Amino acid sequence: MALRTPSRRRGPKRDPEGRMPLGSHLRELRNRLVIAAVAVVLGAVAGWFLYNPAIEALSAPLTEAAVAQNREGDIELNFNSVTSPFDLKVKVSVFLGILVSSPIWLWQLWAFVTPGLTRKEKRYAGGFVVVAVPLFLGGAALAYLALPRAVAFLVDLTPDGTVNYVDAQVYLGFVMRILLAFGIAFLLPVVLVALNMVGLLAGRTMLKAWRWVVVVCFTFAAVATPSPEVTAMFTLALPMCALFFLAIGISMLLDRRRAKREGYADLADDEVSPL
Structure with a gap:
């Protein structure tokens, strides 16, 4: 009697509609979090060697403000303990690791949020x-920028005759x-577009909340x-609003x-909505 060779263990099975049991979802979340964490750690190792130029770039706004106000010796970064430089180097390295590994953990986020896409939708x-x-x-x-x-503006609030x-940890943090x-x-x-693609959020629903989106962006x-300059606020708020409206347009x-x-394009918008 021939023995049956054990089949290789495969990943969690999905039904034709892309659904997975709760346990499989949790295991997949754990695996993707581990991959993302390993990527951040490896990026942090690279960031450890880029610490000095990173510190110069991050502290440049403070240095430039002190030079512009002719207070180079009165406004400086300060380390208030023996272990503070080491702690700061670890934090900056992790920060750089997040930036460097962004393609990997963004891919893991996308793959977890959109597991039930059709083959055609996965091409995007x-x-x-x-x-x-x-x-x-x-x-x-x-x-x-x-x-x-x-x-x-904040440094300018320092009274004359004071230092x-x-x-360093507070400022760079x-x-x-x-x-x-x-x-x-x-x-x-x-x-938002990813949630729309899996049918969890309709474009019409996002459009109804556009006023709140604009308020949140500007706030x-x-x-x-x-x-006090409005230019800085508009520089950041307008691109955010534009991206949100672009997401709404793509979702709709x-x-x-x-x-x-699916053959019901003639129905009303509230009937078409997946919500």
């Missing part, structure tokens, strides 16, 4: 990831959070750029194509 996945990486990096770069005015030794926040904010339109930009186009494909 690579294109969306290619778009997401420049959006993330572009949002961080745009925030960096608007940062000097905000830092100059402002800025804690503030700068890195702002850059990451705007990078992630520029990714949200891509996530976020105003908080992130505490400068996908809804229309989906309605035609």
Whole structure:
């Protein structure tokens, strides 16, 4: 009697509609988080060797503000403990690791959010990831360009005759959070389109909330750029609004194509909506 050779263990099976059991979803989430974390760690190792030029670039807005106000010796970065330089180097390395590994963890995010796409829709996945990486990096770069005015405004509040030794961890933590926040904010339109593609969010639903989207974009930009000049706020808020409206347009186009494909394009919009 011949023995049956054990078959190789394959990944979680999906039904024809792309559904997976809850346990399979959790395992897939765990695996993708591990891959993303390993990518960030490897990027942080590379960032460890780029620490010095990164510090110069991140502290440039503060240095330029001090030079512009002729207060080079009164406004400087300060390390207030023996371990502070090491802690800061680790944080900056992780920050650089997130930037360097963005193509990998963005791909893992996209692959987890859109597991049930049809074969035709999956062809667009690579294109969306290619778009997401420049959006993330572009949002961080745009925030960096608007940062000097905000830092100059805040430093200018230092009274004459006093010194402002800025804690390095506090300042650089503030700068890195702002850059990451705007990078992630520029990714949200891509996530909205992904949710629309899997049928969780209709374009019509997003369009109804456009007023709140505009308010949130301008509020976020105003908080992130505490400068009296409106130019900095508009520089950040207008691209965010444009990206959200672009996501709404793409989602409504996908809804229309989906309605035609399923044969009920003549129904009302609220009946066509997957919600």
